Amino acid sequence: MKKKSDPRHQKRKRAVQALFAWTLKNQNELPQNETTKKIIQKVNKIDDLIKKHASAWPIEQISPVDLSILRFAIWEVCFFKKTPLKVSIDEAVELAKEFGSETSSSFINGVLGSIAKEEMKTTKNKTKK
DSSP: OOOTTHHHHHHHHHHHHHHHHHHHHHHHHHEEEEEHHHHTTHHHHHHHHHHTTTTOOOOSSSSSHHHHHHOOOOOOOOIIIOHHHHHHHHHHHHHHHHSOOOHHHHHHHHHHHHHHHHHHHHHHHHHOO
């Protein structure tokens, strides 16, 4: 992240805020944000990845803010795939510092680091075939 005023950062921030609102509200109502709609379409697969890579933390025990940031970042890393991996992780950590608790950034960095390793292995295996 270059600056907090960067339009890409602001777009991520709005998407995370919309996910947060969706998490707390009636989940049958889709948000207006197009990115958030795409993330919600993949939320079951994303949550499965969270459960796998943060197995010590049941989803119900993860704060809604951290969960929203993780959902966005995992979608960006695993499904959107147009943003470099390191940028996605850095942005998620910055959002965690901005919105989360004292430990949010390290928790999110750890989960995303684990997912990133798995993604890199998958990518390498696909290129070898």
